[in-house]
Amino acid sequence: xxxxxxxxxxxxxxxxxxxxxxxxxxxxxxxxxxxxxxxxxxxxxxxxxxxxxxxxxxxxxxxxxxxxxxxxxxxxxxxxxxxxxxxxxxxxxxxxxxxxxxxxxxxxxxxxxxxxxxxxxxxxxxxxxxxxxxxxxxxxxxxxxxxxxxxxxxxxxxxxxxxxxxxxxxxxxxxxxxxxxxxxxxxxxxxxxxxxxxxxxxxxxxxxxxxxxxxxxxxxxxxxxxxxxxxxxxxxxxxxxxxxxxxxxxxxxxxxxxxxxxxxxxxxxxxxxxxxxxxxxxxxxxxxxxxxxxxxxxxxxxxxxxxxxxxxxxxxxxxxxxxxxxxx
Amino acid sequence: xxxxxxxxxxxxxxxxxxxxxxxxxxxxxxxxxxxxxxxxxxxxxxxxxxxxxxxxxxxxxxxxxxxxxxxxxxxxxxxxxxxxxxxxxxxxxxxxxxxxxxxxxxxxxxxxxxxxxxxxxxxxxxxxxxxxxxxxxxxxxxxxxxxxxxxxxxxxxxxxxxxxxxxxxxxxxxxxxxxxxxxxxxxxxxxxxxxxxxxxxxxxxxxxxxxxxxxxxxxxxxxxxxxxxxxxxxxxxxxxxxxxxxxxxxxxxxxxxxxxxxxxxxxxxxxxxxxxxxxxxxxxxxxxxxxxxxxxxxxxxxxx
Ligand SMILES: Nc1ncnc2c1ncn2[C@@H]1O[C@H](COP(=O)(O)OP(=O)(O)O)[C@@H](O)[C@H]1O
Ligand SMILES: [Mg+2]
Numbered sequence: 001x002x003x004x005x006x007x008x009x010x011x012x013x014x015x016x017x018x019x020x021x022x023x024x025x026x027x028x029x030x031x032x033x034x035x036x037x038x039x040x041x042x043x044x045x046x047x048x049x050x051x052x053x054x055x056x057x058x059x060x061x062x063x064x065x066x067x068x069x070x071x072x073x074x075x076x077x078x079x080x081x082x083x084x085x086x087x088x089x090x091x092x093x094x095x096x097x098x099x100x101x102x103x104x105x106x107x108x109x110x111x112x113x114x115x116x117x118x119x120x121x122x123x124x125x126x127x128x129x130x131x132x133x134x135x136x137x138x139x140x141x142x143x144x145x146x147x148x149x150x151x152x153x154x155x156x157x158x159x160x161x162x163x164x165x166x167x168x169x170x171x172x173x174x175x176x177x178x179x180x181x182x183x184x185x186x187x188x189x190x191x192x193x194x195x196x197x198x199x200x201x202x203x204x205x206x207x208x209x210x211x212x213x214x215x216x217x218x219x220x221x222x223x224x225x226x227x228x229x230x231x232x233x234x235x236x237x238x239x240x241x242x243x244x245x246x247x248x249x250x251x252x253x254x255x256x257x258x259x260x261x262x263x264x265x266x267x268x269x270x271x272x273x274x275x276x277x278x279x280x281x282x283x284x285x286x287x288x289x290x291x292x293x294x295x296x297x298x299x300x301x302x303x304x305x306x307x308x309x310x311x312x313x314x315x316x317x318x319x320x321x322x323x324x325x326x327x328x
Numbered sequence: 329x330x331x332x333x334x335x336x337x338x339x340x341x342x343x344x345x346x347x348x349x350x351x352x353x354x355x356x357x358x359x360x361x362x363x364x365x366x367x368x369x370x371x372x373x374x375x376x377x378x379x380x381x382x383x384x385x386x387x388x389x390x391x392x393x394x395x396x397x398x399x400x401x402x403x404x405x406x407x408x409x410x411x412x413x414x415x416x417x418x419x420x421x422x423x424x425x426x427x428x429x430x431x432x433x434x435x436x437x438x439x440x441x442x443x444x445x446x447x448x449x450x451x452x453x454x455x456x457x458x459x460x461x462x463x464x465x466x467x468x469x470x471x472x473x474x475x476x477x478x479x480x481x482x483x484x485x486x487x488x489x490x491x492x493x494x495x496x497x498x499x500x501x502x503x504x505x506x507x508x509x510x511x512x513x514x515x516x517x518x519x520x521x522x523x524x525x526x527x528x529x530x531x532x533x534x535x536x537x538x539x540x541x542x543x544x545x546x547x548x549x550x551x552x553x554x555x556x557x558x559x560x561x562x563x564x565x566x567x568x569x570x571x572x573x574x575x576x577x578x579x580x581x582x583x584x585x586x587x588x589x590x591x592x593x594x595x596x597x598x599x600x601x602x603x604x605x606x607x608x609x610x611x612x613x614x615x616x617x618x619x620x621x622x623x624x625x626x627x628x629x630x631x632x
Contacts, residue, residue: 058535091538098536103529108551108626118537153627169537 003075004031005209006055006177011069013047013054016062020281024050026233027069034176037203037210039224039241041217041256045277047233048213052179055211056096057086073177091118094177095170100186101163105154111138112150115168122173137168141198160191164198171202179211184219196222217260221245226313229253232278232288239314249316249325252289287319295320331630335619339612346608347398350601351391403602408591413598417584417606423493424576424583428568430499431507432561439511440557443518447526448545458519462512470571474505474578491580502579506571510564517560521553528552555622555629562618566611 013025024047032038040048053059054066057078071078073093081089098104105114115134119125125133131150138146141164154162163183170178180199184192200223203210212224220227220241227244229237229252237250248254255273275292278284287305290296299319308321318324365377378384382393397403403413446455481501482490489498525531526549534544572585580586584603591599623630 056536058532087538087540089538090536096533096536098529098533100529104533106530106534106548106552107628108554109548117534117539121537121539121543155628166533169533 003072005034005074006032006211007070007072008051008055009070009072011051011054011071012067013050013059013064014067015050015060015064022280023233024064024280025054026280028230028233028235029069030228030235030238032177032209032211034209035203035207036225037212037223039220039227040211040213040230041215041220041227042230043215043256043273043277045280046230047280048230049181051230052096052181052211052213055179056090056094057081057083058090088122091170091175092122092173093175094179095173095175096179097163097166097170097181097183099182101159101166102186104166105162107154109153110150111152111154111157111165115150115165115172118169118172133172137172138165140171140202141165141168143168158191160187160195163187163195167195167198167202171206171208174206175208177209177211179213181213182215183212185214185216192219193222199223217245217257229256232284233280234288234317236289236318237316239316243311243314247314247325249310249314249321250289250318251293251295251320251324254324255292287317295324331623332620335616339616342612343609346612347395347605348391350604350608351394354597354601355387398605403605404598406591406596406599408594408596408599413596413602414606416599417587417602420582420584420587421606423581424569424572424585427499427502427506427572427575427581427583428565430503431510431568432565434503435507435511435514435564436561439514440518443515444522444545444550446515447519447522450523455519458515462516464512466509466512466516470505470509470574471578473508474501474575477501477505478578491578493582502575502581505578506568506575509571510568514557514560514564518553518557521556522549525549525552551625554625558621558625559618562614565614569607569611 008031009029011025011028012023015022015024026047028047028051030038030040040051042048050059050064053064055071055073055078057066059065066079069079073089078086078089105111112131112134115137116130119130119133134150135146138149143149143161143164149157154165157165163186166183183199184195187195196219199210202208210223212219214220224241226238226240228235229244229250231252237244237248237253239249244253245257248257252273259273273292278288278291286299286301286303287293287296290300293300297319303319305317305319305321307315307317309315310321310325316324365374369377375384382390385393401414403417405411406413406416409416442454442458446452446458449455478490478501481488488501490501492498526545531544531549534548535541539548569585572583573589574585575581576583576585577589584607588600588603591597591603
C-alpha cells in the first residue's frame with residue numbers, strides 16, 4: 001500500500017487567549033494523495049485556516065498551539081520537527097497561498113526580488129540563473145512581459161496579477177503540496193475563473209497536490225477531486241466531489257449547498273444558514289450542528305456521532321446518516 | 329523627479345517664511361537704535377543714524393534689503409563680538425556638528441537594533457529593560473540627566489571632565505546627554521513600527537516560504553519600518569538643535585546652542601538672527617533629505 005502524501009491524524013489545535021481556550025481544530029483527520037486536490041469547505045470560523053497553519057506550523061503566536069495529533073508529510077511527523085527543520089520544509093516541500101493578494105506581497109521590494117527569495121534560500125542559484133528562473137516562473141503564471149515586470153513593485157499590479165505572482169512564489173521550488181487558503185475570495189469572478197484554470201494547469205504540469213480551502217462550492221466544483229466539510233473545528237463529511245454534490249449526507253452539508261450562491265455570481269458573501277455556529281471556547285457535547293439542525297434528536301444533543309461510511313470513500317459523522325441519504 | 333522639485337520648492341518657500349518671521353521679530357523686539365546709539369545722542373544724531381541704517385524706509389524695502397544681505401551671508405555686525413554675525417555663528421557651528429553627529433550616530437547604532445530586537449522578542453528581557461529605559465529617558469528633563477551624568481562620572485568616579493571641548497573624553501558626557509532622549513524615542517518608534525510590520529501578511533508569507541528568520545526581520549520587515557525610522561531620525565536631528573541649547577550650556581560646550589543663549593543675554597540680535605536663519609535652513613535641508621530618503625525606500629511614494 002502506498003502512503004498518502006499528507007496524513008493528518010486527530011489534530012487538535014487550541015488558541016490560548018485571554019478570554020479562554022478556543023478549540024479551533026478539535027480532532028481533525030484527513031489525507032491528501034500525491035497530485036490530487038482536496039477541498040476543505042465550511043463557514044467562516046470553522047477552523048479551516050487554523051488547520052492549514054497547523055500543517056505549516058505557523059500558528060498565531062503566542063496563542064496558537066498544537067495540543068495533540070499527528071501531521072505526516074511523506075511519512076515524517078511535522079509536529080515533532082524543530083523550527084529549523086520546518087524552515088527547510090516550508091517553501092520547498094509544501095507552500096501556501098493566502099487569501100488577500102493585496103497584502104501578501106511586500107510593498108518595498110520588486111516582484112523580481114520577491115519571486116527569487118525562495119529560490120535563493122532553498123536552491124542557492126547563482127544570480128544569472130536566478131534571473132532566468134524568475135522570468136520563467138512569471139511566464140508560467142502568465143504575467144505578460146516578464147523581463148520588464150520583474151522590476152515593478154506590487155502596487156503597480158492588479159489584484160489578479162498579484163495573486164498569480166504569489167502563486168509563482170509558492171511554486172518556485174516545485175513543492176509537492178500547495179495549500180491555498182481562499183485564494184480567489186478577493187478576486188473578481190472572471191479573474192477567479194482564470195486563476196482556478198491556471199492552478200489546474202500548473203497542477204497537471206507539476207504533479208502537485210492541492211488543499212483548496214474555500215467556503216464556495218463553485219470553487220469546489222471547478223477544481224477539487226475530494227471534499228472535506230468542516231464545522232466547528234471538526235470534519236463532518238468527506239466524499240469525492242461528484243458524490244458530495246449528488247448525495248450529501250450531513251444536514252450541514254445539505255444546508256451549505258442550499259445556501260450556495262449560483263456559480264455565475266460573485267460569492268464574497270458567506271453562505272447563510274439559520275442560527276450561529278457554537279462558541280468554540282465552550283466544552284461541547286453531542287453533535288456541534290444539532291442546535292441548528294432540523295433533524296436533531298436526543299442522541300444528537302448527548303453524544304458526538306461516530307463516523308459512518310455510507311459508501312466507499314464517503315464518510316459522515318451524523319446519527320441520522322442513513323435517513324439523510326435516503327432523503328437526498 | 330516631479331516629486332523632488334515639489335519638495336525643493338516647498339523648502340524654499342518655508343525658508344522665505346522663516347526670514348519674514350525673523351525680520352518681523354527683530355522689529356518687534358524694540359528699537360535697535362537705542363542699543364547702538366550713545367544714550368546722550370541728540371534727535372538730529374538719531375535721524376542721521378536712522379537714515380544711514382535705512383530704518384527710515386518702508387518695512388517692505390527694509391525686508392528686501394535684509395533678505396538680499398542675508399542671501400550673501402551678511403546678517404550685520406555682532407554687537408558683542410564686534411565681528412560679522414554670520415562668521416561668529418559659523419565659528420561655533422563645527423563644535424555643535426561634532427556633538428550632534430556623534431550623538432545621532434551612537435543613538436542610531438544602539439536604538440534601532442534595540443528597537444528591532446525588543447519587537448521580535450516582545451515581553452523579553454531586552455524589551456522590558458528597554459521599556460524601563462525609555463520611561464526614564466523620556467520623562468526626565470535633559471538638564472537633570474546632564475547633571476546626574478556629571479555627578480556620577482565626573483564628580484564621584486572622576487573618569488570624565490565636567491565641561492569644555494577637547495579630546496574624546498570631553499565628548500562623551502555631552503553626546504550621551506544629547507542622545508539620551510532621542511535614544512529612548514527612536515527605540516520606541518522602531519519597536520512599534522516593527523511590531524506593525526511583523527504582523528503583516530507578507531511577513532507571514534515570507535515565513536511560509538521558509539526564508540531564514542534573520543533575513544525576514546532585518547531585511548523584509550526592517551525595510552518596511554525604515555520610512556518611519558528615517559523620519560524620526562530627521563525629527564531627532566532637529567530636536568538636537570534645541571537640545572543643544574541646554575546641553576551646551578550645562579557642559580560649557582562652545583557650540584551654537586550656547587552662542588544663542590549668550591547672544592540673547594547680550595541682546596546681540598544680529599547673531600541671534602543669523603543663528604535662527606541658518607539653523608532654519610539646516611532644518612529645512614534635513615527635512616528635504618528625509619523626504620528624499622523616504623521616497624527612495626518606499627516606491628509607493630516615488631512612483632505615486
Ligand atoms: N489569532 C487568533 N486568536 C484567537 N482566536 C482566533 C485567532 N484566529 C482565529 N481564531 C478563532 O479560531 C477559530 C477558527 O478560525 P479559522 O481557522 O480562522 O476559521 P476559518 O478559516 O474556517 O474561517 C475561530 O473561532 C476564530 O475566532
Ligand atoms: Mg480562514
